[in-house]
Amino acid sequence: MLKWLICLGVLTLVALPARADLPGRWVFLDYLNLELSFEKGAGAPGSIGRLTIQESSDPDEPSYMKASVKNAAGLPVASTGLMSLPPLHLSLQGDVFASSSGAFSLVGAFTQTDVTGTKLAADFTSTYVGFGQPVGAQDGLVISGLLSTMAGNRSILVNADASDTWTFYGPTRSISILHAADYDMGTVWEFHSDQGALYADIEEFFAADRLVGDGDMKVNILPVPPAVALGAIGLGLVGWMKRRSA
DSSP: HHHHHHHHHHHHHSSOOSSSSSSEEEEEEEEEEEEEEEEETOSSSSSSSEEEEESSTTTTSSSSEEEEEEETTTTEEEOOEEEETTTTTTEEEEEEEETTSOOOEEEEEEEESSSSEEEEEEEEEEEEEEEEETTTEEEEEEEEEEEEEEETOSSSBBOOOOTEEEEEEEEEOEESSSSSGGOEEEEEEEEEEEGGGGGGSHHHTTSSSSSEEEEEEEEEEEEEHHHHHHHHHHHHHHHHHHHHOO
């Protein structure tokens, strides 16, 4: 079933009619060496605690990111190159909830700054919180989920200019997207930390305050048409499965 979904996604994106304002491009953010902290008992009523993913607090183990614009074939057409965090700042923070069936979920917000201020802002809802992935074998803590536009905003890509062109400024290079208002959905394809493998299971991990590093994360910001979203996710699945089988 998964292979059919992947093929459908790729074929849908390739077959998408060309539009001047939506050329099948999306924003891809790739993070290295992030830090995850969990504070048990904090957070909203009904939650078991507050979880935060951000840049490393260890100056000897800095975090990095790369922002790219990808085309309909999944190839980068522009990139900022590798940038250090800080001066840029990432935050994926939310409340962790436990269900009666033993499953865990995360609901919160994602923000990312460039050298000028906040450039991405979204609500986040997890689709998976646990060890490993339903679609492949992987050790350690894994968090995946969906991004959506925050109330009061037109898009996840915030602070576009008067012509609705969004630019993400790195220290030396920048990337731009036309018609930023169309980019109102996205995915946190995967946050992964090998250090989560130190715990027997996800229940043990959330039993106390935690701090883990060495986390990588991949984020896609997608335009409105479902075909583009499905195609981008399908291409991401293909790449993910190739890396896992390599």
